[in-house]
Amino acid sequence: MNSETKRRTLEDWPQQQLRGHKLEGSRYNSKEFFAQEWEHMWTKVWLLLGREEEMPNRGDWQREDVGPESFIMVRQEDASIRAYYNVCQHRGARLVNEPKGHVNRFVCPYHAWAWTIEGDLNFAQDSEDFPENPCGKLTLEEVRCESFAGFVWINMDPDCVPLKEFLGPVWEDWEGYGIEKWKRYFARTTTVPFNWKVIMDNFNESYHVPTVHRATGTAAEKARFLPGIDTDYKNTRFDLSDEGHNRMIMRGGHGGAGLESDGSIGEPLATDMRDWDLNPDEFTKRGEETREAIQEAKRRIGPERGYDHYANMADEQLTDALHYTLFPNFAVSVWSDGFHFLRARPHPSDPEQCIFDNWWYASQPEGETAPVRTNANVVERDAVVEHEVYEKGELDMGVTIEQDLAIMPGQQAGFASRAYKGAYLAGQESRLSRYHELIDDYIEGRRPLPKK
Ligand code: FES
Ligand SMILES: [Fe+2]
Incomplete structure (x- = not known):
């Protein structure tokens, strides 16, 4: 089939030589470092x-x-x-x-x-x-x-490189989705008591997932947290771009990751499958086949249901968890029909606080009326969702993000301890190293400049 041969594929990004980073505590709490970041990085970056x-x-x-x-x-x-x-x-x-x-x-x-x-x-x-x-x-x-992608970006540096050059391969990866037409279904902002990099570090690794997002309760409840996502780092693709942005691809739509004890497909993967006219019962003890089955169903049924963007997407983009961290402060999980936007903005004066934004956009297939499932709630498709700025305790960010946020004040306190000697990182935490190296590059005067 012609469309098969032209199908988009997601190439690996170039290998990066990491210098290794100690991630000293002072990076997260010293006013001097905070001022250097502002002067040399925030004011020079998109x-x-x-x-x-x-x-x-x-x-x-x-x-x-x-x-x-x-x-x-x-x-x-x-x-x-x-x-x-x-x-x-x-x-x-x-x-x-x-x-x-x-x-x-x-x-x-x-x-x-x-x-x-x-x-x-x-x-x-x-x-x-x-x-x-x-x-x-x-x-x-x-x-x-x-x-x-429908978002407005600014750069305070008049000598900066064009945005497309800055975004590098992310630009191409995101083009197929048509995100500029997607609509907002969740938008909350709050000030949190830790440095902005605590948030970005967290979204730069999935090593914390089995602990912080460890599910308790019934198998169905457990499956709620990372439903059908294979979080094993050995099966995960990690990419670091030349421009300093990171990508992680975890296989999704994957029954092997959320099977009930009898081998049947758990929720909500089972619901996702029914949404695409697949019978989860037929996949009992064949959980590893669900991912491809969903991809195939979306390719086949998607166009007639108005999901036109599927034609422009790679197979992985139809099912998998594609998680990007865009330097310096923007982390996004892109799903076939959802754009989960997480951003950490520096506090005006305090290195030990930051402004945290959590937004969700969803695709708008023509004729689709089903409610939208965001990371935090279920919203009627025609809802107009306003941006809510709240003080601690007034609202929340959804279970998974709250689990992340609950850990962070303790880590911020740990950075100030005389006992903390810097980080001891696993290979799967390389994206943290890369990020901190980039910050140092900016501070030391190595930043992308337009070609003369
Ligand atoms: S008119 Fe703006 S500060 Fe006076
Ligand atoms: Fe997390």
Whole structure:
């Protein structure tokens, strides 16, 4: 079949020579290191900030903060998006304080200077009282801004490489899904009491999975946590890109990982199978055959159900857990129909806190009406899910992520102990090393630069 021969495959990424890293505790709690990261890394790297669909019309804007800085992204007349520091050039007031909105001009709340969405000052009160009229002279400070997968990224460094170059092979891997058309079904943000790298380290390894996500209770309850995912590192593909991004592929849709004691297929893999017209009972004691059966069913039935994106995807992308960590602060599990977005933003001033975001997007097959199962809940397909920012205890992030978060304050405390001598890493934790080496590269002045 023609479509078979053209089918996308996921190539291995190049081998990386790791230098080895001690991961000293001071990296997570010292103000000096925190300041170096800010100065040399955060201000020089592409950062995922916004979502295109939240700014559909000219003048729609979205605000997002990273560390001590705040940014405004705003839709332009020509449909592009530009991004500015959220700072008035009169005397430094924040131009906007709400998370999003719509303007014709940004009018500063302090002395009413008005800035066009193109970033030009076009009104200053008592303009004749200035040595020179600031209108037409001053502009908002702009940052580089590009979009990919429906997300808006910014870079504070005017000399940065283009986003596509920065993302390297991730760009190609994600193109097939059509993520730019996917819709948000879960969006929560909270401040947590540990360094941002504690979160990224955690999502850079699955070594913790059998312990932290160890399921208790019945077999059905156990299967809830990592249903049908083969988490054994020996069966997992690990890739480290030249650009510093990591990929891990664990086989999913895999009955061997969630079999009941009698060899039958457990939940929710069994439900996933029924969703694709497969009878799990026929796979009792044949759990290892479920993955391919689901892939085949999705290829066969997907198009008629509106799942057009399957045609652009590799077999692994139909069933497996593809987990990416994009340097520096963005971890994503991409499923055939779900994009689980985890981001850790640095705190404005405290190395021992960070801002944690947990969002879920789902594909939008035409005609599909079934509710969406996110990492944390089940949501009606036509629901409009607003971004919720909460204080500890008011809401939660879903069972699995809460299990991760529960470990972290203790680890942050351990970093401050006189007894902690640095990490002792397993091979499957190489992605941590790589990440920390990249941070050091930036701090020591080795960062990607545009080709001359
Ligand atoms: S600080 Fe913005 S108008 Fe004065
Ligand atoms: Fe985890």
